[in-house]
Amino acid sequence: MPAAPNPPVPPVPSVPSHPFDPADAPVSVLGLGAMGTALAGALLAAGHPVTVWNRSAARADGLVARGARRADSPAAAVAASPLVIVCVTDYAIADTILADATIPGTDTWAGRTLVNLTSDTPERSRETAGWAARHGIPYLDGAIMVPTPVVGTANGFVLYSGSPAAFDEHGATLRAFGPNAPFLGEEHGLAALYDLGMLDFFYTALAGLVHAFGVVGADGVSAAEFLPFANVIFGILPDIMAGTAAAIDAGAYPGEQDNLTMEAAGIEHIVTAAKTRGLDVGVLEAIKSVTDRAIARGHGGDSFASTIEVIRSA
Known part of the structure; x- marks a missing residue:
C-alpha cells in the first residue's frame, strides 16, 4: 500500500510587529489536561480568541462549544496566534509537541512568543529556553x-521568568489567569525554582498537619476539634519565617530564646508518643536526624535555622 502523501504545510500568517491590545489578543493553548483546559477557559472568559490543540482531539469539545477554535495539529495551533501557551504533564511531552509544531524549512515561529506553563525542574526550563533561543523564539517559563x-x-497566581520583552508585551494577556503574575527575572529557571521551593514548604507543612491530626485523633480528638489550635501555630508562622530567613541569609543562628537542643528534645517526645499510638513516624524521624546531626556539628545552642548547614551538606 503506497504511503500517504505528506499533508500540505499550512501558510504561516503574518503577525503585526506592534503589541496586541491585551483585550483581544489571540492565544493558542497546546495541551488540554485539567490545567490546560482551565487556562483556555480563562482566556475565553476574558474575551480572547482562543485556538486549542490536544493529542486527543475530543478533549477540546467543551472549549469549542464555548467558542474556541480547534487546530488539527500543533503547527496549525502555533500559526493561529502570536502567543502560544504549552501546558502538559512534563517537559519531555512539551518538547515533543514543540518539535512537532516546528516545521523544517518554514518560519513556523516567526512573530510568535512561547510561554511554557509545564511543571518541571529549573534544569529542564533552561534546556527548553536553549531550544527556543536556537529557533529565535521569545520564551517565558511559568509556574x-x-x-x-x-x-x-x-x-490566580502564576510565576514567570525569561524574556523581559516578551513579558512586557504579553503580561496583560497572561493576567487573564489571575492578577498575581510576578516576573522573577531573565534567568529562565527562576519560575521553576520558586515553584519547587513553595511546594517544598507546602507539602512538608501539610504532612506535619496531617500527622498532628493523627496524633490527637489517636486519643479521640477529631481533626475539626483540634483545628483551631493548629491555627494558633499558623498565626505565629509569619514572624518565625521572617526570623529564619534573616538568620539563614546572615549565616548566624542565635539561639538564646529557643535552641536546637531543646527543639530536638521536643521532637523526641512527639516521636515517642506517635510510636506508642502505632503511628508512622518516618517524617518525624527524618527531622530528628537533621537536628541530631546539626547538634553533633556544634549547633546545639543555635536556633533551628542552623539545620540549614546540615541540609546544604547532605
Whole structure:
C-alpha cells in the first residue's frame, strides 16, 4: 500500500510587529489536561480568541462549544496566534509537541512568543529556553501556583521568568489567569525554582498537619476539634519565617530564646508518643536526624535555622 502523501504545510500568517491590545489578543493553548483546559477557559472568559490543540482531539469539545477554535495539529495551533501557551504533564511531552509544531524549512515561529506553563525542574526550563533561543523564539517559563478552580479568578497566581520583552508585551494577556503574575527575572529557571521551593514548604507543612491530626485523633480528638489550635501555630508562622530567613541569609543562628537542643528534645517526645499510638513516624524521624546531626556539628545552642548547614551538606 503506497504511503500517504505528506499533508500540505499550512501558510504561516503574518503577525503585526506592534503589541496586541491585551483585550483581544489571540492565544493558542497546546495541551488540554485539567490545567490546560482551565487556562483556555480563562482566556475565553476574558474575551480572547482562543485556538486549542490536544493529542486527543475530543478533549477540546467543551472549549469549542464555548467558542474556541480547534487546530488539527500543533503547527496549525502555533500559526493561529502570536502567543502560544504549552501546558502538559512534563517537559519531555512539551518538547515533543514543540518539535512537532516546528516545521523544517518554514518560519513556523516567526512573530510568535512561547510561554511554557509545564511543571518541571529549573534544569529542564533552561534546556527548553536553549531550544527556543536556537529557533529565535521569545520564551517565558511559568509556574502555576494554584489549583484549576482558582485559575482566572482574583486569587490566580502564576510565576514567570525569561524574556523581559516578551513579558512586557504579553503580561496583560497572561493576567487573564489571575492578577498575581510576578516576573522573577531573565534567568529562565527562576519560575521553576520558586515553584519547587513553595511546594517544598507546602507539602512538608501539610504532612506535619496531617500527622498532628493523627496524633490527637489517636486519643479521640477529631481533626475539626483540634483545628483551631493548629491555627494558633499558623498565626505565629509569619514572624518565625521572617526570623529564619534573616538568620539563614546572615549565616548566624542565635539561639538564646529557643535552641536546637531543646527543639530536638521536643521532637523526641512527639516521636515517642506517635510510636506508642502505632503511628508512622518516618517524617518525624527524618527531622530528628537533621537536628541530631546539626547538634553533633556544634549547633546545639543555635536556633533551628542552623539545620540549614546540615541540609546544604547532605
